[in-house]
Amino acid sequence: MDLPPDSTTLETLxxxxxxxxxxxxxxxLLLTALLQSIEGxxxxxxxxxxxxxxxxxxxxxxxxxxxxVESYRVDxxxxxxxxxxxxxxxxxxxxxxxxxxxxxxxxxxxxxxxGFCPLNSIERSISALIEARGKDVERTEATVTAEDAIxxxxxxxxxxxxxxxxxxxxxxxxxxxxxxxxxxxxxxxxLEYALVITFLYGQPYDCNESCKYYKNIENARYKFIPxxxxxxxxxSVSHVTGIVSISAEEFEALPSRFDGExxxxxxxxxxxxxxxxxxxxxxxxxxxxxxxxxxxxxxxxLYRARNxxxxxxxxxxxxxxxxxxxxxxxxxxxxxxxxxxxSISLGFECAMFLAGLxxxxxxxxxxxxxxxxxxxxxxxxxxxxxxxxxxxxxxLFESLDDPLAILDKLHIY
Ligand SMILES: Cc1cc2nc3c(=O)[nH]c(=O)nc-3n(C[C@H](O)[C@H](O)[C@H](O)COP(=O)(O)OP(=O)(O)OC[C@H]3O[C@@H](n4cnc5c(N)ncnc54)[C@H](O)[C@@H]3O)c2cc1C
Numbered sequence: 001m002d003l004p005p006d007s008t009t010l011e012t013l014x015x016x017x018x019x020x021x022x023x024x025x026x027x028x029l030l031l032t033a034l035l036q037s038i039e040g041x042x043x044x045x046x047x048x049x050x051x052x053x054x055x056x057x058x059x060x061x062x063x064x065x066x067x068x069v070e071s072y073r074v075d076x077x078x079x080x081x082x083x084x085x086x087x088x089x090x091x092x093x094x095x096x097x098x099x100x101x102x103x104x105x106x107x108x109x110x111x112x113x114x115g116f117c118p119l120n121s122i123e124r125s126i127s128a129l130i131e132a133r134g135k136d137v138e139r140t141e142a143t144v145t146a147e148d149a150i151x152x153x154x155x156x157x158x159x160x161x162x163x164x165x166x167x168x169x170x171x172x173x174x175x176x177x178x179x180x181x182x183x184x185x186x187x188x189x190x191l192e193y194a195l196v197i198t199f200l201y202g203q204p205y206d207c208n209e210s211c212k213y214y215k216n217i218e219n220a221r222y223k224f225i226p227x228x229x230x231x232x233x234x235x236s237v238s239h240v241t242g243i244v245s246i247s248a249e250e251f252e253a254l255p256s257r258f259d260g261e262x263x264x265x266x267x268x269x270x271x272x273x274x275x276x277x278x279x280x281x282x283x284x285x286x287x288x289x290x291x292x293x294x295x296x297x298x299x300x301x302l303y304r305a306r307n308x309x310x311x312x313x314x315x316x317x318x319x320x321x322x323x324x325x326x327x328x329x330x331x332x333x334x335x336x337x338x339x340x341x342x343s344i345s346l347g348f349e350c351a352m353f354l355a356g357l358x359x360x361x362x363x364x365x366x367x368x369x370x371x372x373x374x375x376x377x378x379x380x381x382x383x384x385x386x387x388x389x390x391x392x393x394x395x396l397f398e399s400l401d402d403p404l405a406i407l408d409k410l411h412i413y
Contacts, residue, residue: 016156022046022144027332027347028162029126034355037102042136048143052120057239060113061345081385085378097356155325167334173307175316188303191391193251194243198294201238203287215280219273260293300339302387308335308376311369338383340390
């Protein structure tokens with residue numbers, strides 16, 4: 001390969017207009033659809049799953065389609081952090097990009113902001129939209145390895161890793177190691193271990209903080225805490241998702257996913273807490289559980305990529321490695337992950353920001369990388385503060401009937 005003459009690779013690198021997106025989950029798809037509307041780009045999209053099967057219900061945060069800085073900051077916990085972290089002009093630029101989104105895509109985003117919707121219907125709708133537009137996207141069903149991804153990229157091309165929390169390339173973004181070292185480029189904060197329990201209920205049911213308290217009043221150890229805004233009535237059925245905190249030892253001993261019957265047989269104390277909670281819901285609203293409980297055990301991790309681009313490769317001495325002559329970005333869960341389930345909106349916002357940067361063809365490449373890194377870092381601060389706040393509130397909630405235990409958890413000036 002002909003290398004640029006000196007270490008100013010970045011300044012001499014012409015962008016070709018070819019973008020490779022690995023991972024057609026919600027974020028890879030949205031990015032692809034956004035780039036499809038931008039003149040002069042073609043996208044190669046890779047996805048390993050032949051079908052979209054994830055049915056969990058998600059809702060987009062209202063800030064995602066906000067039309068003013070005030071409405072962007074409407075969330076009680078998040079709004080203050082946003083104001084502290086982002087300059088108004090940054091938010092204005094972001095809002096302006098949103099307003100430029102093509103009407104077909106914008107209409108879909110607005111629908112998903114209104115109510116809950118299964119994840120796979122978001123994935124199917126954006127896939128269908130990309131296909132219906134019929135231009136500039138070549139989609140391939142394949143499991144891409146890190147080696148494949150590195151080999152496919154030519155000088156001046158862009159590679160976006162949108163492969164989710166187990167990112168394909170995150171730990172390859174730091175030069176100096178031949179093989180990627182696990183977590184070489186990942187900062188991780190483990191907040192807790194939890195069971196995520198989901199059930200359907202045949203009546204409208206909503207839950208606020210006092211409901212969480214009173215329905216758990218006899219549950220000293222295992223409290224079932226429905227997520228913030230996580231009960232949703234779709235006209236005939238309430239979809240309820242919540243978490244129960246468990247210990248690291250319990251986490252290790254459990255299978256990754258199981259049902260209510262298994263829960264009763266193997267974790268009777270958790271099952272009794274759930275029964276007490278559900279009985280109180282039934283007393284109030286006279287409905288029945290539809291089907292069984294679905295239980296998944298997960299570690300609630302907050303993480304970020306230290307480098308969300310290949311900036312370090314480009315700054316290092318000239319090299320034959322493809323990352324030294326191309327642009328690589330991590331997007332969505334690949335770059336940042338937060339528990340407590342607000343991530344799809346973060347990922348969508350990330351796709352919008354990246355598409356907006358890529359569209360600015362006259363932007364020096366070093367600026368493009370720097371701006372993206374700064375953006376991801378600021379989003380990390382936002383996510384970190386929000387997640388720590390929720391965890392702290394949860395910890396206090398667990399001890400609400402024990403003033404001494406609460407005082408132990410408070411750090412007041
Ligand atoms: C139990 C659970 C509940 C959740 N609930 C919510 C919620 O209510 N609200 C919310 O906002 N978020 C929720 N989330 C998080 C949300 O689902 C994610 O933030 C979102 O799916 C991230 O999108 P993504 O496109 O970045 O990654 P993913 O959705 O993980 O998509 C990555 C895609 O890349 C593909 N891929 C991976 N590796 C390769 C490879 N090597 N080659 C080719 N393709 C590859 C995968 O098949 C997948 O399609 C939840 C997550 C979990 C686990």
